[in-house]
Amino acid sequence: MADPSKEVEEDRSSKDVKQERMDDSSEKEAKAVPSKYELQQNTQRKSHIFHFLIKNDKCAVTCDTSMTVLEALMRSNIFKDIKKKNTKKDIVIQRPKGAVPRAAVKTDFPCCLIEKDEILKIQFINNDGDASTEQKTIVHDFYKPETLVTFYIRTTGGDKIKLLMKNKDLRLNVDDVCVYAFKEEDCITALKRDGRFIDDIFKKDCALREMDSETIYEMSNTVEYFDQKHFQIIVRSDNNQPDSLEEVFSDDSIEMEEASAADVKENVQPNQHSINTEQEETKQKKNTMKSNNASTNSPKIIPDSEEILAILRAQFKDLLETLKQRENLKNKSDTLKFFRAEYDKSVQSFSEVKKVxxxxxxxxxxxxxxxxxxxxxxxxxxxxxxxxxxxxxxxxxxxxxxxxxxxxxxxxxxxxxxxxxxxxxxxxxxxxxxxxxxxxxxxxxxxxxxxxxxxxxxxxxxxxxxxxxxxxxxxxxxxxxxxxxxxxxxxxxxxxxxxxxxxxxxxxxxxxxxxxxxxxxxxxxxxxxxxxxxxxxxxxxxxxxxxxxxxxxxxxxxxxxxxxxxxxxxxxxxxxxxxxxxxxxxxxVLESIIAQAKKSGRADILKLLSEYKTLNPSLKDDDVDMEEAPQNQEDEHE
The missing domain is CATH 2.40.10.120 (Thrombin, subunit H)
Structure with a gap:
């Protein structure tokens, strides 16, 4: 199969404008060699200037609107010199403007969202090893103001989830962070890409509470209407996000067999602690006996299954809401029936013996x-x-x-x-x-x-x-x-x-x-x-x-x-x-084959194709009866 990534590498050849290689690794992450498509778009990009304040020095930097903030800053030798001295620290960039002044943006924040002559405050904080505030950027031309929104989140959450930031020093230095997102994205996707928030907010049943109106928004909502809003993350319940449909829609009349449920827990969640009750101990004894008697074909623990499970958990709720809207499902029972029907269809697609x-x-x-x-x-x-x-x-x-x-x-x-x-x-x-x-x-x-x-x-x-x-x-x-x-x-x-x-x-x-x-x-x-x-x-x-x-x-x-x-x-x-x-x-494809066979006189191909009754009216009887070329194409050139 053709590899478009190779084509992109070929595009970045001597035909393109060569760029000067940067010294430190952060700069390499921040700026990729432009492809020919980027160069073609340079005439459409707008020149941009903003200022930054670092160690009480006010500096100006010129860039274009397709860049990220870090890419623009790396054009400044003053910034690069200071950054080299703080290679093991994280960068904090605060905006003085916006709906929430002094909110911290990521290093991949699009320049097109920075106002002209805005002064960004730059400082460096300790990286506690949990996470860096820096991250590789997405493709530059994705950054177009009409496709983006920005919203603000407090660095401290509600009562049940105070600590939100992976880097604790970030919470101590700033009160709010500014998040950018694409309009069609859901909030979970945007926060995950931002990378500054702890994983617990994606596992727990969390929501966003607007600071001004106290309105609560589910994190599965798209961010299109979040623009310039100010939120605090809260926990709606102590329960973790559900792993499966059965946990969401289960009724008293719908129960899993004990052995099957135990197998799921044993194989999918090997590190989960059991509830210390007599009933659980009884289940464990049954499972132990079953495990000892299991055949060599019994299911094995999948490597990295916990990470996969976490990803599925995070995506489940949003997918469920989308499904309800698309299929007009009114209640839990309707949704469960739909999933069972769709599951049956997908399993039957290529698992029926006849089809196999x-x-x-x-x-x-x-x-x-x-x-x-x-x-x-x-x-x-x-x-x-x-x-x-x-x-x-x-x-x-x-x-x-x-x-x-x-x-x-x-x-x-x-x-x-x-x-x-x-x-x-x-x-x-x-x-x-x-x-x-x-x-x-x-x-x-x-x-x-x-x-x-x-x-x-x-x-x-x-x-x-x-x-x-x-x-x-x-x-x-x-x-x-x-x-x-x-x-x-x-x-x-x-x-x-x-x-x-x-x-x-x-x-x-x-x-x-x-x-x-x-x-x-x-x-x-x-x-x-x-x-x-x-x-x-x-x-x-x-x-x-x-x-x-x-x-x-x-x-x-x-x-x-x-x-x-x-x-x-x-x-x-x-x-x-x-x-x-x-x-x-x-x-x-078939229409083109027939047309070429007519043009080249390949009556043998047309005659063979005429035996198939499903091709379409593009092949007529008089085409098949055409006089065949004196020699076929292969013999003609030998």
């Missing part, structure tokens, strides 16, 4: 595309002797003769590393059909149709075109991708489509949760790469490099698209991650 067998059968037609013996991508037998993959998988070739510059091989049945059962089928040296780019304002294509030299070895493999019916691209529901991710053996990945109306929400959520790693992309580059088309659908998959060209099946095992790419970046330990992935639907 069908997918296994269809997966026989999926192959690994190799170039000069090296894995390059994935393809699949579309019909007869023709396989389909992505155009970017085969790379460049002679546009006039359509002759491939390298030797390609389709490897079927590569399901084990020893590859004893794999079947190596050579590909003819001329491309049968190809398109990479826009076909109009609404559609984009990235496909290559290749012809196999010998199909005797794969005679039993079904052409996946038999599993296609003419339909628009799906916008919701489950899908299953079959391919060779990571240039490895064949794998499957069931996942769910992200509706087009939820794309921005899903993207911002992923970015806010992975802000430490997504620091080389800009909003402009994302906008260009995220240009969606009518024949495109999105999802979250674990298929990255090597999986381009994989077939995508819907919940009924019908072919709906070709897995093509994703908006990738380097995550933790330099592993490739992706904000989301996408496929292009089949119908425009």
């Amino acid at each position: 067998k069908q997918l296994m059968r269809l997966s026989d037609s999926v192959c690994q595309i190799r170039v000069e013996g090296s894995p390059r991508g994935t393809g699949f037998l579309l019909f007869d002797r023709f396989i389909l993959t992505n155009a970017h998988v085969i790379g460049e070739f002679d546009p006039f003769t359509r002759k491939l510059s390298k030797t390609f091989t389709a490897v079927f049945g590569y399901e084990d590393l020893d590859a004893k059962e794999a079947k190596y089928v050579p590909v003819k040296e001329h491309v049968a059909a190809y398109y990479h780019g826009k076909i109009n304002m609404d559609r984009y294509l990235d496909f290559a149709l290749l012809e196999l030299k010998d199909v005797d070895e794969i005679a039993d493999c079904p052409g996946l075109l038999s599993r296609y019916t003419h339909a628009p691209p799906p916008n919701r529901g489950g899908i299953c991708i079959v391919g060779h991710p990571g240039e490895g053996v064949k794998k499957m990945d069931p996942c769910f489509i992200i509706g087009k109306e939820h794309l921005q929400e899903a993207a911002h959520k992923h970015i806010s949760e992975n802000v430490n790693f997504i620091h080389v992309m800009t909003q402009q580059s994302l906008a260009e790469k995220w240009e969606t088309h009518d024949n495109q659908f999105m999802y979250n998959s674990c298929f990255f490099h090597g999986s381009s060209g994989s077939p995508v099946f819907d919940e009924n095992c019908y072919l709906v698209g070709v897995h093509t790419g994703g908006y990738a970046y380097k995550g933790e330990n330099c592993k490739t991650r992706s904000i989301m992935e996408y496929s292009y639907s089949m119908q425009p």
Whole structure:
């Protein structure tokens, strides 16, 4: 699969304006080398100036509105010299203006929200090791005033949660902090990205109480209407956020079996202390006996499960409220029934034995595309002797003769590393059909149709075109991708489509949760790469490099698209991650193949395609009866 992160790295080449490397690590975090998209936007950015007060010295700094406060400050040698002397301390930046004067902003606070000639007070405080007030910034062009809001929170909470700041010295030095957020975000996401608040506020049942009106806002609310409001965090109840739906909607008539509940606690929360009662001791004895008699296939504790559980807990309440509004669920009973029904649907999507067998059968037609013996991508037998993959998988070739510059091989049945059962089928040296780019304002294509030299070895493999019916691209529901991710053996990945109306929400959520790693992309580059088309659908998959060209099946095992790419970046330990992935639907691909076959005189392709009754009226009888070229394209050039 194509790696957009590599494209971004290539953009930051000698063609771009070279920037002077900064000396200390904080400055490297604060400022990334601009991409060509940033440079193109420089003419649209506005020059900006503000002042800062440090050790009684008033200094001015000039920047542009796309920067963060720290990036602007690092332009000042005076600031840099003082910061070097305080490398082990945290920076506190206080604004004199705003609805709450002297509130402290983060170092990644957008300059576009700083008023002209505003004087920021800079000081350094001890870092107690719990957390730093500094944090890597999100992409610069995200910072546009019309998309942002700012609100204020007291550094001390209500009666049951006094200490809110990870750095206790921050609470001693300032009374309020200023938080910025994107309008469509919920409060929890904004506070988590801010990074200065303790984790307990996300685990407990907390809320925001407005200082002026005493109005209470749930933290699951979006921040769109929080702009310039002043809050204090309070605890509504002593109960922690619920772990599951059963805890939220449980009635006296709905009980979990003791053994099952004990297993959940044992495996998901291994460090949780038990309640010291006779009843609990009895449960523990039963669980101990059960554990001793368990088979070797009993569930194991998942590494890092506590961290995953904490993330799920924090997201649960907001997702629940969104669901209630979207599905118009009135009470607990309705919501529980809905979840049970949806759970049944998702489980049944690809777990029915019949569907699993069908997918296994269809997966026989999926192959690994190799170039000069090296894995390059994935393809699949579309019909007869023709396989389909992505155009970017085969790379460049002679546009006039359509002759491939390298030797390609389709490897079927590569399901084990020893590859004893794999079947190596050579590909003819001329491309049968190809398109990479826009076909109009609404559609984009990235496909290559290749012809196999010998199909005797794969005679039993079904052409996946038999599993296609003419339909628009799906916008919701489950899908299953079959391919060779990571240039490895064949794998499957069931996942769910992200509706087009939820794309921005899903993207911002992923970015806010992975802000430490997504620091080389800009909003402009994302906008260009995220240009969606009518024949495109999105999802979250674990298929990255090597999986381009994989077939995508819907919940009924019908072919709906070709897995093509994703908006990738380097995550933790330099592993490739992706904000989301996408496929292009089949119908425009088939229409282009038919059009090219007509133009090149490939009556053999048209005749084969005429056997499929689901292609659409684009293939007519007179097209099939056309006079075939005297020689096929392969023979013509040999």
